[in-house]
Amino acid sequence: MRRDKDIGKRPGKKDRPLLAAGVDIGNATTEAAVAVLADDGPVYKGSGMSQTTGIKGTCRNTAGIMSALAAALTASGHSLTDLDLICLNDAVPVMGDLSMSTISETVITESTMIGHDPSTPGGAGLGSGVTVPFSHLPHCTAAEQVIPVIPRRVSFEAAAEAINTAIARGIKVQGAVVQNNDGVLIANRIAGQIPIVDEVGRIEAVPLHMPAVVEVAPPGRRISRLCNPYGIAALLDLSPEETKKIAPVAVALIGNRSAVVIKTPTGDIAQRRIPAGKLTILGRRYDCRVDITEGAEKMMAAVERLQPLKNVFGEPGSAVGGMLSGIRRKLGRATGQSPDGISVGDIFAVDVVVPQKIAGGIADEIRLNKGIALAAMVETDKSMTAALVRRLEKMLPASIVVAGLETHSSLLGAATTPGVDRRLVVVDMGAGSVDAARFDRSGDIRSVHLAGAGDLTTLLIDSRLGLSDRGLAEAVKKCPAARVNDLFQIVLEDGSRRVFDKPLSGRLFGKTVLLPPEGEMLPLPRRIRLEQLSAVRKDAKKKVFVPNVIRALKRILPGGNLRSIENVVLIGGCAEDFELPEMLSEVLLNDFGIICGSGNIRGRMGPRNAVATGLIISFDRQRRKKHAHL
């Protein structure tokens, strides 16, 4: 590592002021600022941003650093060879990772229900009878109550004709289960009205010659009998013991427009509880064990009670044990440490509801299962920064300087926001952590890094909407949404409309779409409604950021008293969010009388670039101090 005194002594560079870059490596983004260190202070020339490569604080960050630097240098009209020095943070002290696991699961051991929402089931009403293969219909006897099961190869005309013939023969056809999307077509062609459930994918899995009930609600309504265990009991003549067994089926059918329940001799549906395990939280003075099934609230109460934490362990062989050891393994691999040696400094838990396909379902039935999402913060080996500096020095002609703590830099950078005073409190909301910092009366810095921020929010959105696509979930988090219900207009979240002069693509029609600031609209899977998306997105942000920002402020304020401050400046990528700063402002003002707002670094960068800017300021101050002493 080159020393400060060597900087600027390279041939040919003596007679002009130094060109310095500040580089801030975040969990998701690497930011750079370039400035000329003039006699009267830094003159900023440009800034740049790039995706962080590898885990924050490791040697794999170099690619991200290089591209952020290149962007900042291009913006400032310079090249890499012009750069005299690069300021980095002093050791990356914390890293975060997250994991999620479901703690309950719905399993059907033998098919007993079909509960899905075909777009257009046929007919309406309730019917109970015995399931029979379609080919068996002509052999049924008069007065027999049957529910034919109609496979794909049977056309709607043939199905309707056979049902009509059967009805004419006195057979009581009570309903039908159909594989094709032909429910309405069949219903329109038969005498009388029966409920018909269509689009049943795995029709071959429907148990035959078993008592069954079919229910279809009229358009705009939901089923009312099959989602009630006693309703099912009355229809299928169940004993109290059998009714108890069927209860999870009824619950799984709530909210459907159509459903079929079949009574099988050995059939069972169970909500299996996966052993979630206990979490052992080691504080400095006390330890505590919390059962995950008690929920995130209980867990977080224990975490807060035991502050500051020494370490956290999960019960081996349980869901939480697996989650924590996964986080340790991943970070251990990235930092070259043994997973056992990694200590967890903070943990943040959120209860989640995860839509999951029911194992053993017939028509891709979905059940909402309980889960828990965890974000953990671990202390990393400080030597990692030294390794990164060595790597950068080999690649770049400029000197690499470690110019101060991240929290110090963020305070210095945030202080360039017009209108803030020197006693500012900063909350940095990034992808991996929520950090808070302030100068105390003696000028020392009080700071904290807490687990759970933007990435956890994305994880919650991804799981709740069942997207299984982190990129799309990230877009859901960042973009307002709309619904396309016309070729030329969209309905926005507030109910207003936007009209287009060109027709929208058929790919978007009838769907909920995301509206990125630039580029084309992004369609979401057709099952996701606009109101649902909007509620899930807001809820995820509220669940993660509101408690974490309050937690962070409590830790850095004397006596944990939030009422002792008046202003908070929000910085970091998540402070750029289109709704989060307002959400936090509302809570902090209403509950604690705190005015908070997004920073505007250097009066022009918005809440971004605070640390990169602060690093340059920090270095410049140190340099001046040194010159003043000489």
Add this chain to the structure above:
Amino acid sequence: MHTSDNPVTAGIPGIVICVRQGGDAADWVTAIRAGIEEEQVPCRTVDPPSGSAVGLEMAQWACRQSAFGIGIGCRVKDGIVLQHVKLPADRPFVRIAGRLCNAHAARIVGTNAARLVKGTALELSKDNGHR
């Protein structure tokens, strides 16, 4: 003008299918009507405006007759054309060439015509001719 109205839907606003009576596109029309019916949207068929009208002109004519502004032109030589009244005449919403038409494709055109009326997501695949 009405030639083969569904007795249930005659006289009420619906999707209009323009097809020459007795022509050999009858199978496609049956499938298109099934697609529309399954979505519970009314439809009716009309004769083409002239004997020489091609598929595109038939669809254009049909959508102007429809209270929903959605029309389908059907001619064996030209295939199936689905048009929305607000779209440019030469750029229909769906156009499937005659050689690619079959009952399955025709049924999806019917489904999508109805979904354009209802504002629900369309059935899309590479071969169903969407713009």
